[in-house]
Amino acid sequence: MVIRTQVPAIHHSTNEIWNLLEGLTDPEIPALTLREMGIIRHVEMIGKRQVIIAITPTYSGCPAMEQIHDDILSTLEAAGFQVEVRTQLAPAWTTDWLTEQAKDKLKSYGISPPNRLCSGPSSVEHPMYFLRYSKEVEKSVQCPHCSSNNTLESSRFGSTACKALYKCLDCTEPFDYFKPY
Amino acid sequence: MPHFAYVLHLADNCIILGQRNAQWCGNGPILEEDIAMANNSLDLIGQARMLYQYAAELKGGLATEDSLAYFRDAHDFKNYTLLELPHYGPLVGYAVENLDYSVTIVRNFLFSTLMVLMWEKLQHSKDTRLAAIAAKSLKEVRYHLRHAHDWLVRFGDGTHESQARAQAALNHLMPYTQEFWIQAPFETAAYNANIGIDTLDLKKDWTSLVGDTLNEANLMTPPGGGYLTSGKLGLHSEHLSYLLGEMQSIARAHPDGVW
Numbered sequence: 001m002v003i004r005t006q007v008p009a010i011h012h013s014t015n016e017i018w019n020l021l022e023g024l025t026d027p028e029i030p031a032l033t034l035r036e037m038g039i040i041r042h043v044e045m046i047g048k049r050q051v052i053i054a055i056t057p058t059y060s061g062c063p064a065m066e067q068i069h070d071d072i073l074s075t076l077e078a079a080g081f082q083v084e085v086r087t088q089l090a091p092a093w094t095t096d097w098l099t100e101q102a103k104d105k106l107k108s109y110g111i112s113p114p115n116r117l118c119s120g121p122s123s124v125e126h127p128m129y130f131l132r133y134s135k136e137v138e139k140s141v142q143c144p145h146c147s148s149n150n151t152l153e154s155s156r157f158g159s160t161a162c163k164a165l166y167k168c169l170d171c172t173e174p175f176d177y178f179k180p181y
Numbered sequence: 182m183p184h185f186a187y188v189l190h191l192a193d194n195c196i197i198l199g200q201r202n203a204q205w206c207g208n209g210p211i212l213e214e215d216i217a218m219a220n221n222s223l224d225l226i227g228q229a230r231m232l233y234q235y236a237a238e239l240k241g242g243l244a245t246e247d248s249l250a251y252f253r254d255a256h257d258f259k260n261y262t263l264l265e266l267p268h269y270g271p272l273v274g275y276a277v278e279n280l281d282y283s284v285t286i287v288r289n290f291l292f293s294t295l296m297v298l299m300w301e302k303l304q305h306s307k308d309t310r311l312a313a314i315a316a317k318s319l320k321e322v323r324y325h326l327r328h329a330h331d332w333l334v335r336f337g338d339g340t341h342e343s344q345a346r347a348q349a350a351l352n353h354l355m356p357y358t359q360e361f362w363i364q365a366p367f368e369t370a371a372y373n374a375n376i377g378i379d380t381l382d383l384k385k386d387w388t389s390l391v392g393d394t395l396n397e398a399n400l401m402t403p404p405g406g407g408y409l410t411s412g413k414l415g416l417h418s419e420h421l422s423y424l425l426g427e428m429q430s431i432a433r434a435h436p437d438g439v440w
Contacts, residue, residue, distance in 0.1 A: 060317050061227025089231065090313035092320065118320070155213035156328050157220035161321075165213065181320050 014043040017051055020079055024071050027064040028160050031109035038097030039068060041088050049081050054088040059161040059181070094118050095162075095181045106178060107144045112166065114180040115139050141177050143168035153177075184376045185239040186259065186367035188311065189249065190413055192232030193260035196250055197421070198292060199225030200428045201264060202285065210282050217328060221289070224321040231314045251432035255421045259365075262412030263288060263357035265421040270346075270353045283336055283343070287350040290329035291358050294390050296322045298383040307375040330394050337398025348400055356407025361387075365413050 021043075024034045034040050034055075042054035053072055057065050069085050076083045095114040098106075103113035116139055140149040148170035156179075158165040163176040203222040209215025233246035240249075266288070268280045300322060303315035336347035362381050364372070371377025395402050410418070432438070 057227075057317075059224060059227060059321060060231055060314075061223035061225075063223075089317060090309070092313065092316040094320075155217060156324060156331075157213075157217035159216075161220050161223055165216075179324070 013045050017043050017076065020075055021072065024075060027067045031105050032102055034068060036099060036102040038093060051076065051081050052084045052086060054086045056088050056093045058093050061161060095178060110144050110175060111163065112141055112144045112175055112177045114178050115141055116180050118180050141166055143171060143173065144175050145173045146171040183370045183374055184308065185236055187371035187377050188232055188236040188239060190259040190367065192229045192236055193258045194264055195225045195229035195232060197258065197260040197424065198264040199229060200424060204268065205285065208280060221325055224325065228318045228321070235310055235314065247432060251429045255417050255425055256415045258417065258421060259413045259415065261357070261360050262410035262418050263354060263360065264292065265412065265418060265424055267420055270349050281346060281350065283346040283350040284354065286329050286332045286336065287347065287354050289325060290333050290394065291354060291391065293322050293326035293329055294387055295361055295383065297326050298386055299378065299380065302378045311376065333394060334398040337400040344399065347398070351400055352403045355403040357410055360410045360412060363409065
């Protein structure tokens with residue numbers, strides 16, 4: 001399987017910025033940094049101490065976006081930078097951008113990571129196919145606690161927009177599943 | 182700006198159903214569904230924000246996402262009438278508190294099916310901003326559709342009571358979907374500019390997908406026809422003003438409030 005990681009490449013001139021941003025985590029999933037989530041799309045120096053940061057929302061109604069915006073601003077300003085944070089919509093954020101390392105972190109945090117890529121063949125993604133055959137597209141979800149695949153969806157929507165609620169039929173623990181998006 | 186009205190129509194659809202479904206927050210039939218409907222509303226209101234922000238830029242002047250959402254009256258809203266209706270069927274509701282989840286599910290199903298097909302096409306709009314919003318919204322509305330589809334099958338293929346209620350909700354709401362297929366002048370203008378789509382091009386797939394699910398759910402497709410609503414032209418039912426009255430009250434009471 002080809003694992004496509006689309007974490008933006010780190011350029012030398014922006015190293016200091018990326019290092020500062022590395023301390024910032026997703027307010028709702030503190031196990032992952034903003035970089036690992038793929039929320040920071042672009043860092044550009046426009047002067048010696050002036051920088052533009054492009055971020056992209058995960059879900060369109062994600063209430064954490066303003067917090068993320070403020071966190072970036074205050075962190076970089078405290079380090080003496082002049083910052084502009086822009087929101088970028090395209091390309092739309094996808095869980096395909098989560099690195100394998102990020103998925104491992106999610107699992108140890110108790111969240112089952114997305115079990116498939118979203119950028120499948122377009123025929124599978126077509127709405128007609130999607131609704132008629134969605135059960136066949138969906139693979140079983142692994143329990144992050146005992147790694148059993150014998151799990152059951154309790155609710156397609158969970159504690160945050162990006163998660164579904166599952167329970168494990170072997171260890172009987174409930175858990176969150178990070179939905180492929 | 183030929184497509185300001187078009188973007189506003191899409192935004193109004195999202196916010197009105199988002200606000201309507203948010204009524205379940207704290208009132209859900211079971212905890213999981215309470216959470217599901219709150220999530221569904223969060224997505225729709227998020228989509229509405231992206232669209233209102235864009236519409237405000239197209240309009241220019243002092244327009245903002247907030248002025249468009251909170252400081253327009255019912256006749257300026259361009260949402261489908263379907264989306265503003267209360268959560269009860271035509272004969273069972275006496276008060277807003279009479280909530281019937283089958284009405285909620287049937288409406289979400291009919292609308293999400295349309296939006297999955299519409300966002301899919303709008304991803305290729307000549308307007309790159311609208312295309313970007315479409316690509317994001319599509320991912321979310323697919324989950325809404327699957328949620329509504331699964332519950333509709335459970336209701337239709339469930340008990341006598343759940344089947345009867347789902348059928349009643351379907352008979353009640355189906356005539357309102359006729360509005361999907363009649364082009365408003367702003368839709369024609371957006372279509373001619375390669376920005377919008379002709380919804381009539383979606384009708385075949387929509388009818389086929391809806392038919393599939395109704396079959397699976399042992400529900401009868403209601404006969405066509407009935408009164409043709411024109412919510413997107415600003416001619417609404419009596420229910421929209423009450424919905425807006427609640428939604429806009431805080432912003433209007435504190436017009437310069439910032440929080």
